[in-house]
Each structure stands twice: as structure tokens, then as C-alpha cells.
Amino acid sequence: MNEELRQQLREWIEFYRELGVEEFYVRRSVLPQESAAPAPRAEDASAAPPAASAPSDVTRGMAPSVLPTLRAAGPELRALSLFEAPPAERRAGESLEDIRRDLGDCHRCRLAEGRKNIVFGEGNPRAELVFVGEGPGADEDEQGLPFVGRAGQLLNRMIQWIGMRREDVYICNVVKCRPPGNRTPLPDEIETCSPFLFRQLEAIRPRLICCLGAPAVRTVLGVKEGITKIRGRFYDYGSAQVLATVHPAYILRNPREEKLLREDFEKIRDFLAAARQKT
Numbered sequence: 466m467n468e469e470l471r472q473q474l475r476e477w478i479e480f481y482r483e484l485g486v487e488e489f490y491v492r493r494s495v496l497p498q499e500s501a502a503p504a505p506r507a508e509d510a511s512a513a514p515p516a517a518s519a520p521s522d523v524t525r526g527m528a529p530s531v532l533p534t535l536r537a538a539g540p541e542l543r544a545l546s547l548f549e550a551p552p553a554e555r556r557a558g559e560s561l562e563d564i565r566r567d568l569g570d571c572h573r574c575r576l577a578e579g580r581k582n583i584v585f586g587e588g589n590p591r592a593e594l595v596f597v598g599e600g601p602g603a604d605e606d607e608q609g610l611p612f613v614g615r616a617g618q619l620l621n622r623m624i625q626w627i628g629m630r631r632e633d634v635y636i637c638n639v640v641k642c643r644p645p646g647n648r649t650p651l652p653d654e655i656e657t658c659s660p661f662l663f664r665q666l667e668a669i670r671p672r673l674i675c676c677l678g679a680p681a682v683r684t685v686l687g688v689k690e691g692i693t694k695i696r697g698r699f700y701d702y703g704s705a706q707v708l709a710t711v712h713p714a715y716i717l718r719n720p721r722e723e724k725l726l727r728e729d730f731e732k733i734r735d736f737l738a739a740a741r742q743k744t
């Protein structure tokens with residue numbers, strides 16, 4: 466491993482230490498024997514992964530912003546995965562309750578000023594499927610729960626359509642407080658809040674993370690591409706996979722595009738069915 470890669474690795478580990486993650490695991494099966502690597506695994510072999518570019522302003526300083534660097538760096542660094550812990554250690558990490566407690570009555574950014582309730586997340590703490598949205602809207606702010614408005618009703622329908630129940634999955638957002646007027650969260654708000662999302666993902670360790678819309682997938686994967694380019698493909702996130710799809714609110718505004726959501730949910734259903742068969 467050359468010095469530049471070593472330095473990137475140090476920074477990555479340091480970042481996670483600051484988040485309170487102390488244990489790291491190496492997936493030995495893919496250490497140096499692996500040759501040039503196909504970085505994010507696309508379901509369609511011909512699909513181009515998002516560019517392994519430098520982190521954008523939106524993603525700089527956040528954990529997944531390291532992921533494109535890791536992809537660019539080669540298999541040695543990509544071999545490191547927070548999800549590679551053996552099952553016994555998997556239970557040793559912090560719980561969602563720990564993370565919620567740490568979030569407290571958060572005033573780390575300006576979004577606290579206009580919120581009624583923090584919307585931490587809801588669902589099965591051991592879910593195999595996690596949905597990540599952008600940020601709470603008015604209904605969510607009112608109730609303190611994610612995706613309970615019209616977009617949430619569509620999400621519920623889609624979850625049922627693939628044979629699951631809302632309580633089987635976990636649902637959360639990139640930012641935990643409603644941005645005023647439902648605007649897109651600003652880069653510094655995402656930077657401040659997203660470590661809590663990453664810790665939630667680490668605590669749950671799902672098989673699949675479904676990002677709803679561009680801000681969610683940009684944050685989780687640390688890329689800056691638009692949703693059109695990324696949606697419908699599978700990408701590595703440790704030992705989990707990430708699939709991005711269009712935000713349900715977009716479908717409410719553009720009902721003719723619902724087939725996009727259905728296509729992607731079929732992929733979710735098929736992926737989980739195949740994963741369950743393997744275990």
C-alpha cells in the first residue's frame with residue numbers, strides 16, 4: 466500500500482473514530498490478490514458506476530465522501546468494511562437508542578430553529594431494508610415520524626406491493642429536522658446531521674439501503690451525480706448494497722413516472738429474495 470493510500474486510510478479511520486466507531490474489520494478474501502477492481506457493483510454489468518470523483522461541496526467531510534476515494538484507490542482500501550464484523554461483534558455496537566440519546570434535543574444546526582419535532586427514524590432496528598429520504602416535511606415535523614404524509618403513503622403502498630410491511634423496514638432521513646418551506650437541506654446541514662444517519666446504518670446493518678431521491682443517495686454514496694444516472698443500480702456500501710430510486714414526492718408530482726418506482730421496487734424485492742435464499 467503506498468503512502469498516499471495509507472494517508473487516506475488513516476483519515477478514514479480517524480473519521481469513524483470521531484463518530485465513536487472503534488473496531489474495523491478487513492475482508493481478507495479481497496486483499497491484494499484481487500486485481501483491478503470493478504468498484505461499485507452494478508447489477509447490469511454494462512452500467513457505468515458514478516464517477517470516482519473528488520467529493521463535492523455537499524459531501525466533503527462526510528464519511529461516505531471517502532467511498533469514491535476508496536473506489537479510486539483500489540482493492541486494498543475497498544477491502545475495509547465496517548460491515549464485515551463477524552455476527553458476535555455485530556451486536557456489540559451502539560444501538561439506535563444510544564444514537565437517539567446522543568442526538569438529544571439537537572441544536573447543532575439552524576434547522577433546530579424552525580422544527581416542532583426531531584424526526585429520528587422509525588421501524589425495525591434489525592431491518593434488512595432501510596429507506597433513506599431527504600428530510601422531514603410538514604406532516605413528519607408535526608408527528609415526529611418519517612414519511613407519514615402523502616409521499617409516505619405512496620412509500621407504504623410500494624412497500625406492501627413488494628410483500629413487506631412498513632414495520633419490517635426502517636425509515637429515516639438525511640436530516641432529522643424539517644428544512645423551512647421543505648427546501649433541500651443545505652450542505653452544512655447535511656454535514657452536521659448525516660453522521661447520525663451513518664451511525665443508524667451501522668447500528669442496523671441492513672442488507673439493502675434504498676435511497677429516495679438525489680440528496681439521499683449523494684449523501685450515502687458520497688457522489689454528486691443526478692438521480693437519473695444512479696437510480697436502479699446496486700452499489701457497494703460495506704457489505705450492504707445501496708439502490709437509489711426516485712423520491713415518492715416526485716412521483717406524486719409526475720404520476721406518469723410511477724413505473725420508475727415500480728421497476729426499482731421490483732429490484733428490491735428480487736434482491737432481498739435472493740439474499741434470503743443464500744442465508
Ligand code: URA
Nearest residue numbers: 598599600601611612
Ligand atoms: N420526504 C422525505 O424526504 N422524508 C420524509 O420523511 C417525508 C417526506
